[in-house]
Amino acid sequence: xxxxxxxxxxxxxxxxxxxxxxxxxxxxxxxxxxxxxxxxxxxxxxxxxxxxxxxxxxxxxxxxxxxxxxxxxxxxxxxxxxxxxxxxxxxxxxxxxxxxxxxxxxxxxxxxxxxxxxxxxxxxxxxxxxxxxxxxxxxxxxxxxxxxxxxxxxxxxxxxxxxxxxxxxxxxxxxxxxxxxxxxxxxxxxxxxxxxxxxxxxxxxxxxxxxxxxxxxxxxxxxxxxxxxxxxxxxxxxxxxxxxxxxxxxxxxxxxxxxxxxxxxxxxxxxxxxxxxxxxxxxxxxxxxxxxxxxxxxxxxxxxxxxxxxxxxx
Amino acid sequence: xxxxxxxxxxxxxxxxxxxxxxxxxxxxxxxxxxxxxxxxxxxxxxxxxxxxxxxxxxxxxxxxxxxxxxxxxxxxxxxxxxxxxxxxxxxxxxxxxxxxxxxxxxxxxxxxxxxxxxxxxxxxxxxxxxxxxxxxxxxxxxxxxxxxxxxxxxxxxxxxxxxxxxxxxxxxxxxxxxxxxxxxxxxxxxxxxxxxxxxxxxxxxxxxxxxxxxxxxxxxxxxxxxxxxxxxxxxxxxxxxxxxxxxxxxxxxxxxxxxxxxxxxxxxxxxxxxxxxxxxxxxxxxxxxxxxxxxxxxxxxxxxxxxxxxxx
Numbered sequence: 001x002x003x004x005x006x007x008x009x010x011x012x013x014x015x016x017x018x019x020x021x022x023x024x025x026x027x028x029x030x031x032x033x034x035x036x037x038x039x040x041x042x043x044x045x046x047x048x049x050x051x052x053x054x055x056x057x058x059x060x061x062x063x064x065x066x067x068x069x070x071x072x073x074x075x076x077x078x079x080x081x082x083x084x085x086x087x088x089x090x091x092x093x094x095x096x097x098x099x100x101x102x103x104x105x106x107x108x109x110x111x112x113x114x115x116x117x118x119x120x121x122x123x124x125x126x127x128x129x130x131x132x133x134x135x136x137x138x139x140x141x142x143x144x145x146x147x148x149x150x151x152x153x154x155x156x157x158x159x160x161x162x163x164x165x166x167x168x169x170x171x172x173x174x175x176x177x178x179x180x181x182x183x184x185x186x187x188x189x190x191x192x193x194x195x196x197x198x199x200x201x202x203x204x205x206x207x208x209x210x211x212x213x214x215x216x217x218x219x220x221x222x223x224x225x226x227x228x229x230x231x232x233x234x235x236x237x238x239x240x241x242x243x244x245x246x247x248x249x250x251x252x253x254x255x256x257x258x259x260x261x262x263x264x265x266x267x268x269x270x271x272x273x274x275x276x277x278x279x280x281x282x283x284x285x286x287x288x289x290x291x292x293x294x295x296x297x298x299x300x301x302x303x304x305x306x307x308x309x310x311x312x313x314x
Numbered sequence: 315x316x317x318x319x320x321x322x323x324x325x326x327x328x329x330x331x332x333x334x335x336x337x338x339x340x341x342x343x344x345x346x347x348x349x350x351x352x353x354x355x356x357x358x359x360x361x362x363x364x365x366x367x368x369x370x371x372x373x374x375x376x377x378x379x380x381x382x383x384x385x386x387x388x389x390x391x392x393x394x395x396x397x398x399x400x401x402x403x404x405x406x407x408x409x410x411x412x413x414x415x416x417x418x419x420x421x422x423x424x425x426x427x428x429x430x431x432x433x434x435x436x437x438x439x440x441x442x443x444x445x446x447x448x449x450x451x452x453x454x455x456x457x458x459x460x461x462x463x464x465x466x467x468x469x470x471x472x473x474x475x476x477x478x479x480x481x482x483x484x485x486x487x488x489x490x491x492x493x494x495x496x497x498x499x500x501x502x503x504x505x506x507x508x509x510x511x512x513x514x515x516x517x518x519x520x521x522x523x524x525x526x527x528x529x530x531x532x533x534x535x536x537x538x539x540x541x542x543x544x545x546x547x548x549x550x551x552x553x554x555x556x557x558x559x560x561x562x563x564x565x566x567x568x569x570x571x572x573x574x575x576x577x578x579x580x581x582x583x584x585x586x587x588x589x590x591x592x593x594x595x596x597x598x599x600x601x602x603x604x605x606x607x608x609x610x611x612x613x614x615x616x617x618x619x620x621x622x623x624x625x626x
Binding site: 130 | 447
């Protein structure tokens with residue numbers, strides 16, 4: 001059993017999600033329907049995209065404390081510029097992705113600690129978002145709204161989107177050649193450099209990918225909520241880190257799993273719904289989310305015992 | 315002079331001084347005393363939690379305490395509830411705050427050590443639980459601190475705010491502990507190379523345990539003071555201190571890679587974080603521009619401090 005779980009690292013996140021889903025269906029059988037499932041996982045789509053963004057950064061052994069602020073900014077741009085002047089909106093969103101890539105290159109070139117630079121950038125993104133949208137408002141572009149609320153036959157949009165996100169990220173990062181090199185930067189940047197790869201460009205690429213997924217997360221969020229404000233996604237920073245870890249990713253060594261990250265994001269979203277079905281006092285909702293996080297990680301420890309004697313150091 | 319420039323903490327103090335002078339330039343020197351007083355008062359809270367975060371970051375890569383805001387909120391809430399505005403209960407309230415700190419720190423370290431969770435995740439998950447306990451015990455009530463405690467938290471001695479004096483005493487204690495005690499040497503050694511430290515006989519896990527207890531106790535004391543200072547605990551009182559605690563440590567010149575801490579820099583960073591906001595305020599910038607400039611200045615200082623420092 002333990003060998004099975006440690007061989008297929010994706011199993012544990014998958015089993016956690018399945019157990020939670022079964023428990024939710026048991027508590028509230030009416031969610032076991034097309035619309036029920038869609039409601040349960042609706043808000044998971046932007047979180048899943050933000051989690052993939054965080055994963056791209058953790059892949060190269062950095063951590064991004066600005067994901068929440070960046071997604072909020074992307075949401076504000078989507079709800080204002082992209083809606084009013086599509087051409088300008090696309091240009092701004094593209095330049096945001098480019099800014100992320102530049103940030104990665106600068107962090108690598110000047111050997112700056114990513115945790116601090118992204119911390120500083122979170123102020124910058126937050127300020128720009130306030131600048132663009134001083135008061136909550138804006139509107140979702142029509143095509144985005146209809147895409148996010150479309151009703152494909154048989155399977156709800158939230159599930160389709162999650163599967164597409166997981167598949168694209170898997171192809172990009174696990175199956176493709178460049179994805180393997182990117183994970184190699186997290187594993188051992190020096191040996192990748194010795195093999196003749198320009199590490200600075202690879203880091204810029206990893207950060208650029210993170211920026212791209214962050215922008216998509218902001219767009220998806222606006223498609224669902226139809227408006228934005230500068231603080232709309234601030235909690236995504238912590239959610240995305242938790243999602244990557246829940247999905248079997250690690251802080252070091254480029255050990256990440258895109259499919260796991262999407263599952264982690266779905267689990268976190270479902271945990272919130274599950275807890276409200278438990279009729280748990282709202283006081284304890286966040287606490288119980290923390291407890292679920294701890295329990296899943298405890299299960300991982302039981303099944304995939306790693307022989308790290310430093311215990312907890314990342 | 316060259317030794318002064320090579321001190322990593324000098325940059326945070328220069329930046330704080332620069333922000334102070336630029337504000338004074340605008341007001342032609344009026345209100346200098348008031349500005350300095352406000353900076354010391356508000357900077358004290360950031361400095362106290364920053365000192366704790368500094369010790370954790372010194373433990374090495376990956377060690378960050380994300381539960382500081384929740385511990386502040388929980389200790390402020392429980393301490394004020396325990397005191398119930400009754401005069402003479404101030405020390406009992408402080409005891410409750412310290413107990414909250416010890417409990418939270420112990421729980422954090424148990425998750426890190428027993429469950430082998432990365433500290434970022436362990437303190438993040440635990441902070442959600444602490445926040446919940448605070449919400450449950452708070453119930454939207456705002457208990458006022460006892461009169462004497464409120465007077466102490468907002469009062470001054472020798473022209474310096476009392477909270478700043480507390481922060482200065484704590485800074486000196488921690489500075490002595492780090493520079494002059496065996497425990498401080500152990501902490502630095504563990505942060506530089508945990509494996510080598512363990513092989514050299516340093517009780518690494520004990521050092522980590524004490525550090526995680528210390529950061530939570532400091533956060534709890536800061537929460538107790540902040541709640542007394544602002545006339546009651548509120549559920550979001552710790553919010554801004556998550557990023558703040560990390561920012562003041564890094565601006566202060568402590569190496570994010572660990573094994574190298576810097577006490578004077580934390581105070582410099584804390585003063586700077588307050589002064590830069592008030593400077594941008596007095597120049598009449600809007601909230602958006604102010605945030606962008608704050609972020610750019612933080613990154614600028616980190617770049618200057620890290621490129622000036624001799625690389626190993």
